[in-house]
Amino acid sequence: MDILDVEDIADGLRGQAEHCLNNDAPITASIIVAQIALMDSDTKCGQTIRNWPGKPLEDAMPLRLTGGMHHLHLTGKEQRLSAIYTGEVSEQTAIDDIVKQVVHDHDDQLLPWFDNPPQTNEAGRSSSFMSALLWLSGKIGPKFELLEIGGSAGVNTMMERYHYDLNGVEVGPVDSPMRIKPDWRGPPPPKNPVDIVSIKACDQNPIDLTDDEISDRLKGYIWPEMPERFKRMEAAIALAKNNPPDLVKADAADWVEAQLQAPQESGITRVLMHSIVWQYLPQETKDRITKAMEKAGEAATKDRSMAWISSETNRKTFRHELIVRYWPGGGDPVNLGHAHAHGMWLNWKGMD
Numbered sequence: 001m002d003i004l005d006v007e008d009i010a011d012g013l014r015g016q017a018e019h020c021l022n023n024d025a026p027i028t029a030s031i032i033v034a035q036i037a038l039m040d041s042d043t044k045c046g047q048t049i050r051n052w053p054g055k056p057l058e059d060a061m062p063l064r065l066t067g068g069m070h071h072l073h074l075t076g077k078e079q080r081l082s083a084i085y086t087g088e089v090s091e092q093t094a095i096d097d098i099v100k101q102v103v104h105d106h107d108d109q110l111l112p113w114f115d116n117p118p119q120t121n122e123a124g125r126s127s128s129f130m131s132a133l134l135w136l137s138g139k140i141g142p143k144f145e146l147l148e149i150g151g152s153a154g155v156n157t158m159m160e161r162y163h164y165d166l167n168g169v170e171v172g173p174v175d176s177p178m179r180i181k182p183d184w185r186g187p188p189p190p191k192n193p194v195d196i197v198s199i200k201a202c203d204q205n206p207i208d209l210t211d212d213e214i215s216d217r218l219k220g221y222i223w224p225e226m227p228e229r230f231k232r233m234e235a236a237i238a239l240a241k242n243n244p245p246d247l248v249k250a251d252a253a254d255w256v257e258a259q260l261q262a263p264q265e266s267g268i269t270r271v272l273m274h275s276i277v278w279q280y281l282p283q284e285t286k287d288r289i290t291k292a293m294e295k296a297g298e299a300a301t302k303d304r305s306m307a308w309i310s311s312e313t314n315r316k317t318f319r320h321e322l323i324v325r326y327w328p329g330g331g332d333p334v335n336l337g338h339a340h341a342h343g344m345w346l347n348w349k350g351m352d
Contacts, residue, residue, distance in 0.1 A: 006039060006050060009039065009049065009050060009052055009056055010036045010039070012052075012055060012056030012057045012061070012062075013032055013033065013035055013036050013049075013056055013062050014033070014036070015056075015057045016032050016056065016057050016060070016061075016062040016063065017029040017030075017032040017033050017062070019057075019318055019341075020032060020223070022318070023340055023341045023342070023344075024225065024226075024340075024344065025223045025225050025226070026225070027084060027085060027087065027223075027224055027225050028066060028223045028224065028225065030084065030090070030092060030095045031066050031069065031084065031095070031099060032062040032063075032066060033092060033095075033096075034092070034095050034096045034098075034099035034100075035049055035062055035065060035099070037096040037099075037100065038096075038099060038100060038103060041100055041103070041104070043100075043103050043104055043107045044107050044108070044111050045065060045103050045107055045110050045111055045114070046103065048111065048114050049061070049062075049065070058279055058315070059117065059280075060117050060118050060280075061114070063117075063118045063120075063221070064113045064114050064116070064117065064118055065103075065110060065113055065114065066118075067113060067118050067220040067221040068109075068110040068113030068220065069081060069099070069102060069103075069110065069220075070085075070219075070220045070221070070222070070224060071113075071216065071217055071219070071220030072102070072106060072109070072110075073085065073224075074216065074219055074220060075216060077106070078102055078105075078106065080098055080101065080102055081098065081102060083098065084098060085224040116205060117280050118221045119152045119153065119205075119207055119217075119218055119221055120152075120221050120222075120276065120342070121151075121152035121153040121154075121155040121156070121207070121218065121236075122155065122156075122229065122232070122342045122343060123155050123156065123159075123162065123178055123180065123232040123233070123235070123236055123343070124180060124182065124229070124232060124340075124342050124343020124344060125156060125275045125276070125311060125339070125342065125343045126155075126156045126159040126162060126164075126180060126343070127164060127166060127180050127182045127339070127343050127346055128275065128309075128311040128320075128322045128339050128343065128346060129146075129156065129159060129273055129275070129309055129311070130159065130162075130164050130166065130171055130172075130180075130194070131166055131189045131322070131336065131337075131346065131348065132309045132322060132324050132336060133194045133196075133271075133309075134166070134169065134171070134189045134190050134191070134192050134194055135189060135190055135192075135324065135336060135351065136269065136271075136307055136309075136324065136326060137190070137192035137193060137194055138190050138192045139326060139329060140269050140302075140305040140307065140326055140329065141267065141269060141305065142192060142193040142194055142195050143195045143197050143267055143268045143269065144194065144195065144196050144197060144268065144269050144270075144271050144307075145197055145198050145199075145264070145265075145268050145269070145270045145271065146159075146196060146198070146199040146200070146271050146273055147199075147200060147201070147256070147259050147270065147271065147272050147273065148199070148200070148201035148202075148272075148273050148274060149201070149202055149203075149252040149255065149256060149272070149273075149274045149277060149289070150201075150203055150252065150274050150275075150276075150277025150280070150281075151201025151202060151203045151206065151245070151247050152203055152206070152207055153206070153207035153208075153209045153215075153218055153236075153240075153245075153247075154201055154206070154207075154209065154240065154244070154245030154246075154247035155209070155233075155236045155245075156201075156273075156275065157199055157200065157201040157245035157246065157247055158178075158199075158236065158239055158240065158245045159196070159199065160172070160196035160199055161173065161176055161178065161239055162176050162178040162179075162180050163175075163176040163178065163179055163180065164180045164181070165179070165180070165181040166181075166182070166184060166188065166189050166346075167184035167186075167187075167188035167189070167348075168188055169188050169189055169190075169191050171194055177235045177238060177239065178232060178235040178236065178239065179235075180232075180343070182339070182340070182343055182344060182345050182346045183344060183345035183346075184345070184346055184348065185345060185346065185347040185348065186337065186347055186348035186349060186350055187348060187350035188348075189348060189350075197265075197268055198246075199245075199246065200246040200247070200248075200259075201245065201246065201247045201248075202247070202248050202249070202250040202251075202252060202255040203247065203249065203250075204249065204250075204251065204252070205249070206247045206248065206249050208244075209236060209237050209240035209241070209244070209245075210237075210240055210241050210244060215233075215237050218233070219233060223342075226342065226344070229342060251285070252277075252281060252285055252289060253284075253285045253288035253289050253292070256272060256288075256289050256292055256293070257288065257292050260292055260293070260295075260296045264304045265304075266303045266304060267303060268304075269305040269306065269307055269326075270296075270304070270305075270306050270307070271306075271307045271308070271309060272289075272293060272307070272308045272309070273308075273309040273310070274309075274310055274311075274312070275310070275311040275312065275320075276311070276312065276313065276320070276341070277312075278310065278312045279312070279313060279315070293306070293308055293325075294331065296327075297325070297327035297331045298327070300327035300328050301328065302328060305326065305327060305328065305329075306326065306327045307324065307325065307326040307327070308324070308325040308326070309322075309323075309324050310322075310323050310324075311323075311339060314338075319338040320338055320339050320340070320341055321335055321337075321338045322335070322336045322337050322338060322339060322346075323335055323336070324336055334351060335349065335351075336348065336349055336351055337349045
């Protein structure tokens with residue numbers, strides 16, 4: 001585990017703030033910048049930031065406290081933050097002062113939020129998955145069995161129930177309460193049929209969307225600048241209460257290996273998919289999943305094909321790249337484009 005000095009920690013916080021700015025979240029960025037000043041306080045949260053044992057940006061450490069503070073506001077336990085969230089207060093030193101006061105008064109309540117990475121389960125990301133399936137349908141057929149790792153609350157594990165408008169290409173039930181329509185950049189995706197035969201997911205710490213207290217915590221991770229994300233979350237909660245997603249608690253590598261050993265029906269492509277989870281997995285876990293997928297890919301046939309869809313952060317460019325591999329077909333990575341962190345827009349390359 002890397003041991004970083006105070007300035008390295010501060011640089012990580014600035015990097016996370018810049019990432020938020022690049023994803024249209026200036027208020028969230030200002031809350032993160034305020035955490036730099038918090039390191040000089042005698043609060044437990046401030047000292048946790050100051051002595052963070054890993055890499056703040058890769059661990060999404062700043063977003064952990066940001067989620068806890070937003071949760072305080074949403075549950076009516078702290079109203080001083082509303083001046084920041086509404087834009088009434090925008091000067092950074094004033095924001096620093098408010099954050100210090102709030103953390104001082106809720107130190108013990110906020111401290112446990114550092115224990116786990118943010119559960120930013122976001123339905124908007126499923127537009128990347130659906131776009132990739134439209135593309136894959138033209139390569140290896142329209143029927144898919146989806147396996148998601150890092151499913152969190154299972155929001156994307158219900159993607160077959162959503163309606164999509166992808167630059168005029170419409171997919172999914174027209175009467176769905178979940179409407180996904182990202183700002184589209186580039187040519188439209190191919191208009192191929194997509195039939196999701198089954199979809200299931202695993203997570204180390206799955207969230208039960210049907211539990212109101214737990215779903216309130218999940219809402220804390222939503223950036224306050226994005227009211228449309230709250231609408232999507234409410235739609236996901238309603239769908240989950242009607243029919244919960246198929247989501248189990250499991251280690252990602254153990255689960256993937258077991259799923260790949262299960263019989264595969266002829267004419268259906270088995271797909272591993274994940275979004276904004278790869279960075280949190282131990283290297284050993286990533287190596288096991290990669291080995292298992294490539295082994296399954298080598299054994300794939302035209303009737304029992306394999307695919308791997310990922311929407312993950314390029315750690316050099318910080319773009320959320322949509323990468324697809326499929327077998328038979330060589331398994332070479334194909335970059336179909338990149339997307340907003342929460343699916344607000346999608347930049348499609350339009351690969352043949």
